[in-house]
Amino acid sequence: MRLAPALDPGSFPEAERSVLLLDGEAVPLGLTVIPVDVPVGPAVRAASLAAAVARFDLVVDLRTAAWVHGAVPALPRPLTLAVDVSRSRRTKLVVPPPREARFRHDDLLRLGGVLVTTPLKTAFDLLRLDDDADPALDALAAALLREAGLTAAVAAALAHLQPGCPHKQRGIDRLAALP
Numbered sequence: 001m002r003l004a005p006a007l008d009p010g011s012f013p014e015a016e017r018s019v020l021l022l023d024g025e026a027v028p029l030g031l032t033v034i035p036v037d038v039p040v041g042p043a044v045r046a047a048s049l050a051a052a053v054a055r056f057d058l059v060v061d062l063r064t065a066a067w068v069h070g071a072v073p074a075l076p077r078p079l080t081l082a083v084d085v086s087r088s089r090r091t092k093l094v095v096p097p098p099r100e101a102r103f104r105h106d107d108l109l110r111l112g113g114v115l116v117t118t119p120l121k122t123a124f125d126l127l128r129l130d131d132d133a134d135p136a137l138d139a140l141a142a143a144l145l146r147e148a149g150l151t152a153a154v155a156a157a158l159a160h161l162q163p164g165c166p167h168k169q170r171g172i173d174r175l176a177a178l179p
């Protein structure tokens with residue numbers, strides 16, 4: 001029998017997931033487990049977060065999105081999630097509450113059934129929201145741009161198209177300065 005890529009608790013009983021782990025048939029990934037023969041890529045990593053985002057169709061962004069895209073080796077905690085106020089009603093039912101943001105249609109991808117910010121949007125937001133020039137964050141943003149197949153100059157030009165947002169110019173300047 002072929003198993004789903006991400007065996008989340010909502011669709012696969014915890015006892016059976018535990019047996020699969022003990023038998024070496026599955027390995028932990030994100031918030032769930034996956035069969036050992038499933039190649040791990042962005043869609044599978046995103047699907048492994050479905051239990052945390054599906055109910056309110058939250059957006060995976062910032063460092064958690066960087067993990068989904070493969071630019072960060074370990075899933076960061078706490079998860080960084082957002083509610084897209086332009087398409088969803090705001091919710092205070094999620095604990096901790098996600099940040100509220102407005103995303104353009106082309107800022108988001110649906111991977112593994114989960115909304116995730118694109119590598120460009122992820123890099124731009126990480127750089128614009130960080131107060132300090134952090135070389136590790138610059139390297140992370142550069143890795144995201146490589147994943148997207150973008151140069152720093154093209155990424156900075158595309159970031160100019162973002163609607164007004166806090167610290168937009170800082171994000172553009174930092175994108176342009178990436179190696």
